[in-house]
Amino acid sequence: MSSESTPALVAGAAGAGTAQADGTAPVVPSARGPRARGTTAYLRYAAGKLAGAAVSLFAVLVTSFFLFRLIPGDPVKQMTGGRQVSAEQIAAMRREFGLDLPLWQQFTEYCGKALTGDFGTSYQFHAPVVDKIAEALPATLLLTGTAFVIYTVIGIWLGSRSAWRNGSAGDRFHTAFALTLYSVPSFWLGLLLIITLSVGIGPIPGLFPTGGMESGPGSGLDHVLDVAHHLVLPVVTLVAVEYARTLLVMRSSLLDEMGSDYLTTARAKGLRDDLVRRRHAVPNAMLPTVTLLFVNLGNTVAGAILVETVFSWPGLGGLFYQALSVPDLPLVQALFFVFAAAVILMNTLADVIYPLLDPRVGR
Numbered sequence: 198m199s200s201e202s203t204p205a206l207v208a209g210a211a212g213a214g215t216a217q218a219d220g221t222a223p224v225v226p227s228a229r230g231p232r233a234r235g236t237t238a239y240l241r242y243a244a245g246k247l248a249g250a251a252v253s254l255f256a257v258l259v260t261s262f263f264l265f266r267l268i269p270g271d272p273v274k275q276m277t278g279g280r281q282v283s284a285e286q287i288a289a290m291r292r293e294f295g296l297d298l299p300l301w302q303q304f305t306e307y308c309g310k311a312l313t314g315d316f317g318t319s320y321q322f323h324a325p326v327v328d329k330i331a332e333a334l335p336a337t338l339l340l341t342g343t344a345f346v347i348y349t350v351i352g353i354w355l356g357s358r359s360a361w362r363n364g365s366a367g368d369r370f371h372t373a374f375a376l377t378l379y380s381v382p383s384f385w386l387g388l389l390l391i392i393t394l395s396v397g398i399g400p401i402p403g404l405f406p407t408g409g410m411e412s413g414p415g416s417g418l419d420h421v422l423d424v425a426h427h428l429v430l431p432v433v434t435l436v437a438v439e440y441a442r443t444l445l446v447m448r449s450s451l452l453d454e455m456g457s458d459y460l461t462t463a464r465a466k467g468l469r470d471d472l473v474r475r476r477h478a479v480p481n482a483m484l485p486t487v488t489l490l491f492v493n494l495g496n497t498v499a500g501a502i503l504v505e506t507v508f509s510w511p512g513l514g515g516l517f518y519q520a521l522s523v524p525d526l527p528l529v530q531a532l533f534f535v536f537a538a539a540v541i542l543m544n545t546l547a548d549v550i551y552p553l554l555d556p557r558v559g560r
Contacts, residue, residue: 243549250545257537261530262307266300307530316534317527321520326531329516336410337512340505341497343428344435349490351436352443357482359444360451361474372448375441387434387507394430405430408509431508435501439493446489450482457481488547495543499536 291297295306310317316326355375359368378386397403406412406427411420454460455478463473498513505514513532520528 239552242552246545246548250541253541254534254538257534257541258308258311261533261537262304265524265526265529265533311531311534316531319520319528320525321523322525322528326527329528330513330531330535333511333513333516336510337498337501337505337514339424340428340431340510340512341435341494341501344432344439345490345494345497347432348436348440348443348493352440353447353483353486355440356444356447356486357451357474357479360448360455360482361470361478363452363455368448371444375444377441378437379441379445381438382503383434383438384503384507386437387430387504390430390434391507408507410511431504431510434504434508435497439497442493443486443489447482447486450485451478454478454482484551488551491543491547491550492540495540498539502536 359371395405395407411423502514505512506518517532
């Protein structure tokens with residue numbers, strides 16, 4: 198490069214961020230390069246995942262309409278409770294709930310209203326379906342949220358310790374115990390806990406309520422303690438099943454990191470083994486576990502149906518069981534959509550967040 202060209206280059210670089218000679222705004226170079234391409238690729242990736250989620254939600258909406266109409270039984274006759282009802286009264290009830298319309302017309306009206314958030318009126322409660330779901334949602338969130346926090350902490354902690362001490366007696370015990378719990382149906386485990394810790398068996402007295410969310414109306418600290426007392430067994434049931442999955446994934450992820458060069462370098466610098474695990478190995482092994490946690494959160498909401506039914510917990514799962522026994526079609530359809538939407542949305546959120554944690558994904 199000649200010496201004459203150097204001042205021109207310097208002047209050009211300096212003038213890139215300053216005003217032009219005629220007083221106009223400075224010319225700022227457009228964002229280009231790997232960072233801009235990476236952002237565009239990520240937005241395209243996220244848009245594809247969101248579009249796929251929208252298609253899945255619509256498919257669930259369609260499935261929920263036709264699936265529960267295969268259930269044997271007449272909702273109108275179930276609502277009459279076996280009482281003697283004239284044909285005119287039955288016809289009037291069918292008109293009231295729109296059951297006299299052709300199936301295609303019922304379907305179009307259902308989809309049109311559902312897209313605006315209107316899932317109809319419950320047959321058995323004679324109230325808007327959205328209101329019934331809103332009433333039961335806090336109980337489900339309390340149950341699943343408490344279980345989620347507990348099994349996340351326990352699963353990550355025990356999974357990391359088991360992997361770091363791979364092959365030890367503690368690792369073999371925790372792995373075998375987690376595999377056993379992972380294969381146990383949640384309703385069976387709940388019934389077993391009721392028999393042993395609620396009803397009492399042999400020398401073991403009944404320590405916890407058999408079901409429900411509270412013993413009676415109350416307020417203040419007594420009410421909080423009463424709800425917490427009723428919450429113990431349902432939470433233990435959910436935690437026992439879900440912590441096992443978190444432990445196994447965390448253990449497997451950390452084992453994959455154990456032979457990495459950066460851990461050898463950290464040890465060579467004189468770091469204690471515990472610091473190497475907490476500061477270096479565990480954060481990198483958390484990537485698959487974080488994805489699993491989002492998926493687990495959606496699955497826990499949907500999987501609470503059996504646990505809430507077993508423990509008579511007044512949440513969405515118990516409401517779904519009541520609606521299914523009629524069948525209360527508007528309520529069943531809406532709850533099915535809510536449970537499926539929880540799983541789809543949490544899976545989509547995990548897909549969207551994962552590239553932010555690992556730039557190799559979605560590029």
